[in-house]
Each structure stands twice: as C-alpha cells, then as structure tokens.
Amino acid sequence: MIRAPFRLAVAASAAAATLAASPAFAQATQQASKIDGADTAWMIAATGLVLMMTIPGLALFYAGMVRKKNMLATMAQSLAATFLISILWAMVGYSLTFTGDGAFIGSLERIFLRGIALDTVSPLAKTIPESLFMLYQMTFAIITVALVAGSVADRLRFSAFLLFCVFWLLLVYVPIAHWVWGGGFLGSYGVIDFAGGLVVHLNAGIAGLVAALVIGKRRGYGSENLSPHDLTLAVIGTGLLWVGWFGFNGGSALGANSRAAMAIVSTHLAACAGAFTWMALEWWTRGKPSVLGMISGAVAGLGTITPASGFVLPMQAVLIGLIAGTVCFWACTWLKMKLGYDDSLDVFGVHGVGGVTGTFLVGVFAVAALSVGPDTPQGVAGLLEGNPRQLLAQAYGIVVTLVWSGALTFVILKVISIIVPLRVRSEDEVMGLDVSQHGEALQ
Numbered sequence: 001m002i003r004a005p006f007r008l009a010v011a012a013s014a015a016a017a018t019l020a021a022s023p024a025f026a027q028a029t030q031q032a033s034k035i036d037g038a039d040t041a042w043m044i045a046a047t048g049l050v051l052m053m054t055i056p057g058l059a060l061f062y063a064g065m066v067r068k069k070n071m072l073a074t075m076a077q078s079l080a081a082t083f084l085i086s087i088l089w090a091m092v093g094y095s096l097t098f099t100g101d102g103a104f105i106g107s108l109e110r111i112f113l114r115g116i117a118l119d120t121v122s123p124l125a126k127t128i129p130e131s132l133f134m135l136y137q138m139t140f141a142i143i144t145v146a147l148v149a150g151s152v153a154d155r156l157r158f159s160a161f162l163l164f165c166v167f168w169l170l171l172v173y174v175p176i177a178h179w180v181w182g183g184g185f186l187g188s189y190g191v192i193d194f195a196g197g198l199v200v201h202l203n204a205g206i207a208g209l210v211a212a213l214v215i216g217k218r219r220g221y222g223s224e225n226l227s228p229h230d231l232t233l234a235v236i237g238t239g240l241l242w243v244g245w246f247g248f249n250g251g252s253a254l255g256a257n258s259r260a261a262m263a264i265v266s267t268h269l270a271a272c273a274g275a276f277t278w279m280a281l282e283w284w285t286r287g288k289p290s291v292l293g294m295i296s297g298a299v300a301g302l303g304t305i306t307p308a309s310g311f312v313l314p315m316q317a318v319l320i321g322l323i324a325g326t327v328c329f330w331a332c333t334w335l336k337m338k339l340g341y342d343d344s345l346d347v348f349g350v351h352g353v354g355g356v357t358g359t360f361l362v363g364v365f366a367v368a369a370l371s372v373g374p375d376t377p378q379g380v381a382g383l384l385e386g387n388p389r390q391l392l393a394q395a396y397g398i399v400v401t402l403v404w405s406g407a408l409t410f411v412i413l414k415v416i417s418i419i420v421p422l423r424v425r426s427e428d429e430v431m432g433l434d435v436s437q438h439g440e441a442l443q
Contacts (some may be wrong), residue, residue, distance in 0.1 A: 035119060036127040042256035043128050043136055049247025050139035054146050055082050057244050061080065061237025061299075062150050065228040065292075065345050068434025070154050072440050077161055081146040084165050089138040093169055097178045098124060098137065098258065102145035103185040106178050110134075124181075125254045136251060141173055146202045150345035151208030154218050154226075155429055158437045160422045167412045168207065172405050176203055180397065191397035192380050194263070195252035197307025197359040198401045205352020206402055207344060209411040214413045215422050217342035219429045221323045238295040242271055249309040259370060263309040266304065266317035270309075273318045274301020277325025283334075292330075296350060303354035308362035309379060316365045320358065324403050327357050356398055363394035 059078035063071040085093075092111055100107030110116060116130050125133040145165050149156065177199045179186040186198075193199060218226060228234060251266045253260035278297025283289040304324030305317055312320065332349035343349060366387075368379030380385040413422060423429075428436035435441050 018236070034121050034126055035129060036255070038125040039255040039257075040132060041244045042260065043132050043251060043254065046247035046251025047136045047139055049083075049133065049244045050136070050143070050251065053241050053244035053248065054078050054139070054143045057237050057240035058143060058146055059237070060233045061241060061295075062153065062345055064230045064232065064234030064237060066153050067226065068229040068431070069434055070133060071229065071434065071442060073158065073231075073433030073437050074149070074153055075436060076158065077149040077156075078146045080158075080162060081149070081165055082142050084162065085142045085145050086138055087129070088166065088169055089141050093141060093174050094134045094137065096170075096174050098134075098182045099121065101183055102178075103188070105175060105177070106182055112381055127255055133254070135392075137177075138201060139176070140248075141169060144196075144204050145169055147200075147204035147347055147351060148207045148211060151212045151343045151347040152215050153344040154378070154433065155215060155423050156211075157421055157424050158433075159420050160416050163416045164412065165420060167416065168409065171412060172207065172408045173199075173203065176401055176404060179400070186397050186400060188413070189396060190393040191395070192311065192362060192390070193307045193359060194310035194362070195249045195306045197304075197355045197362070198397050201306060201351040201355030202305045202359065202398065202401050203347045203355070205350075205355055206405045208347035208408050209341065209352060210409040211413060212341055212343045212348075214410065218344065219426060220340045228292065231295075235291060235295055238298055242268075242298060242302065245271070245306075249306060253310055256381060259310055260329040262370065265314050266309045266312055267305055269314050270299040270305035270317045270321035270324065271298045273321025274298055274304065274325040274328070277301075277322050278329050281326065281329045296332065296346065297329070300324045300350050300354050303351050304328070304358035304361075307355070307358045308365060310430045311362050311366040311370055311382070313370075314367075315368055316367075316443065320361050320365070323361065324354055324357060328354050331367075347436055358393050359398055366390060 038226075055078055059075040062074045062078065066074050090113055092108070094113070095108055095110035096106045098106060099109040114135065116134065118129070122130040122133045145168060148168070149161060149297045150166075178184045180193050180199050181187065182190060191198070220226065245267050246264045250260040250264040253263055275294050275298040278300065279289040279292050284292040295370070301321040303325045305320050308320060309317070328350050331353040332346045336346070336349055338341065362382065364383045366380050366382030366385070368381040368385055370379065372379040380390070381388050416422060424433060424436055432441070
C-alpha cells in the first residue's frame with residue numbers, strides 16, 4: 001500500500017510536470033526569470049527621484065524666482081504638467097516612443113498600455129518590468145514639458161499652457177525621444193544621449209526661447225524690478241533637483257550596476273564644478289557672488305553633464321562642469337542682453353545652451369569602456385579615443401533637434417493662439433496670475 005505522503009509527492013510531481021509542459025507556463029517562467037530584483041528596486045527608487053524633480057523640485061525652484069503674485073500660478077504649471085502628461089504618456093505617448101521599428105515614429109502596439117502584463121519586459125530594459133520602464137520614462141516627459149513654462153513665467157495663460165502640454169508632448173517630445181532612444185534615425189546614425197541632453201534639455205530650451213519670443217516680454221521688463229521674491233524656495237528646489245538628478249542620470253543605466261554609480265559620481269561633480277565656476281565669474285565681473293548665481297551654475301552643470309554622464313570619467317565630468325558654468329553664464333548675461341529676449345527663468349540659457357554643450361562634449365570625451373555591453377560590444381568612443389565621427393553624429397543630432405523643436409513649437413503656439421489667447425490681459429498681469437488665473441493669493 002502506498003502511503004499518503006508518498007502519494008502526495010507523486011501527485012505534486014505530476015502536477016509540476018504538467019505545468020512545466022504547458023507552453024504558457026514555460027513562457028511565463030522564462031519571462032519572469034529575466035526580471036532582476038536589484039535592478040527593479042533601484043529603478044523604482046530612481047523613478048521616485050525623477051518625479052520629485054518636478055513636484056516639488058522644479059515647482060519650488062521656479063516659484064522662488066518669480067514675484068510673489070505669480071508663485072502659485074508657477075507651481076500650478078508644474079503640477080498640471082505632472083498629471084496631464086502622465087495620462088497622455090500612458091495612453092499613447094509611451095507606445096509611440098518606444099514600440100515599433102519606425103525611423104520617425106513608433107507604433108500603437110502599447111496604446112493604453114495594452115499587452116503590458118505583470119512580468120512583461122521591454123526589449124530596451126530587459127531586467128525590469130516594462131510597466132516600470134514606462135513609468136520611469138514618463139517622469140522624463142513630465143519634467144521636459146514643465147521646464148518650458150519657465151521661459152514665459154508671469155504672463156502665460158493657464159488654459160494655453162494645458163493645450164501646449166498636449167500638443168507639444170505628442171508632436172515634439174515623443175518624436176525626438178523616439179529618434180534618439182526608441183530606435184529612430186538619430187540613434188541609428190550613432191547619436192548618443194545618455195539621459196537627455198537632446199531629448200530633455202536642448203528640446204525644452206529651444207522651445208522656451210521660441211515661446212518667449214512669440215509671447216513677448218513681461219510688462220515692465222527692463223524698467224521694473226522683476227527680481228526673485230524668495231530665493232530660499234529656489235535653493236530648496238535646487239537641492240531637490242540635485243538629488244533627483246541622481247535618479248535622472250543614474251537611473252538611465254536601467255539597472256543597479258557600476259555604470260549607474262559612475263553616472264551619479266559624474267553628475268555630482270559636474271554640478272559642483274558648474275556652481276563654483278558661475279560663482280567665480282560673477283564674483284569677478286560683479287564684485288559679489290550671489291546665491292542665484294550659485295544655484296544657476298549648479299543646474300547648468302547638472303543639465304550639461306546629462307547626455308555625457310554614462311559615457312565619461314569623473315575628472316572629465318569636472319571639466320564639463322567648468323565649461324558648463326562658463327558657457328551658461330555667458331548665455332544668461334551677455335547673449336541674453338545682446339539679443340534682447342525675455343526668457344524669464346533662463347531656460348534657454350541654462351538648459352538649451354547646456355544641452356548643446358553637453359551633447360557636443362560627449363562626442364569629445366566618451367570612453368568606450370564605460371558603454372561596453374550586449375548592444376555595444378565595442379563601446380562608444382569619442383574624439384579623444386580616436387573617433388572623430390562621433391562629433392559629426394552629435395552635431396547632426398543637435399541640428400535636427402533645434403530645427404524640429406523650434407519650428408514645431410512655433411506652429412503649436414500659433415495654433416493655440418487661434419483657440420485661446422496665449423497671454424493674460426495686461427490688467428491680469430499687473431494683478432498677478434495667482435489671482436487672475438486661479439483665484440488664490442499668498443497671504
């Protein structure tokens with residue numbers, strides 16, 4: 001007589017054999033085995049850090065640099081970008097960016113996140129759930145759109161901003177992100193952008209410049225005091241952005257690995273070098289180092305190292321930060337005054353110019369050994385390692401991004417102006433956008 005424990009063991013073995021023989025079970029097991037717990041945990045943390053960069057990081061950073069009567073309105077733009085872009089990204093933006101093999105745009109394979117199950121992995125992030133990869137990339141789209149609003153702070157109508165979020169995400173951000181990161185023609189040509197020099201910073205910077213030119217200068221620009229109301233908020237916002245950038249750049253390694261660690265080290269050192277350089281230049285030219293200058297230099301260093309952070313060594317990152325502080329200081333002082341445009345919070349001078357600088361410099365300093373992997377067995381080398389063609393590829397990416405983002409932003413703003421006015425009325429601008437747009441005011 002077969003004893004009960006033995007019968008149970010036989011039954012369990014038979015059941016296991018049956019399940020293992022099932023194609024569906026075998027596929028699920030194989031798929032689940034690709035997901036790495038450490039990589040997933042790190043990417044969950046990185047996603048939270050990048051989301052924190054917009055709310056509360058960018059919201060505080062921008063709110064501290066406008067006048068008191070516009071602080072809530074400025075924060076409302078960051079908040080609105082967060083919830084509106086999130087929904088649009090999940091519905092259609094992610095699919096058009098990261099699925100399909102089109103040179104110019106993706107497919108609708110993942111529209112409304114169709115087909116993303118519990119253990120589904122993306123071909124672009126093979127050790128984490130695709131749902132997490134989608135969410136991580138969502139945070140990049142959010143902050144890119146929110147950055148643009150800084151160029152037209154104090155005068156952009158809130159309803160116009162909401163329409164801008166929709167059109168600009170789908171017509172500007174999604175195509176460029178696909179071209180660089182989603183298998184499009186820029187990536188195929190050899191353009192490298194580790195975490196968003198083109199996709200985020202240059203894209204937002206040139207869009208901000210176009211928006212500032214189309215909407216016009218603030219009332220009282222050049223004749224009234226338009227200085228920041230509360231730099232303490234801006235410093236706190238800078239701190240949140242700085243720490244959040246570790247997820248921005250470190251998370252772009254898409255795993256808990258040494259490349260992520262190296263990217264974080266480079267990010268921090270470039271920020272320090274940018275802050276130091278801006279402080280020194282301001283001290284030399286104006287006699288005193290300002291807090292606004294120090295935080296501007298830090299953000300310039302952070303934005304400029306972004307495309308290079310996963311491709312360069314720490315001391316090269318310091319040099320990039322020094323260059324960033326110098327070039328962005330020049331853009332926000334001499335160039336801005338020479339051209340006479342009113343970019344309220346220097347989105348173009350810091351992010352646009354920084355994005356161009358960093359994208360070009362990664363073509364100089366890229367170290368092949370840092371990017372060796374299954375998809376890049378030889379790594380990506382820069383000019384200093386004997387690959388001058390990388391500079392050509394980077395320049396090509398810069399030109400394409402400038403032209404597409406600039407031209408489409410102009411068209412989008414003109415179309416929106418037919419639907420609703422872009423700018424608030426003159427009396428509303430005097431009253432302040434907190435009251436005129438939202439019916440609220442700080443006490």
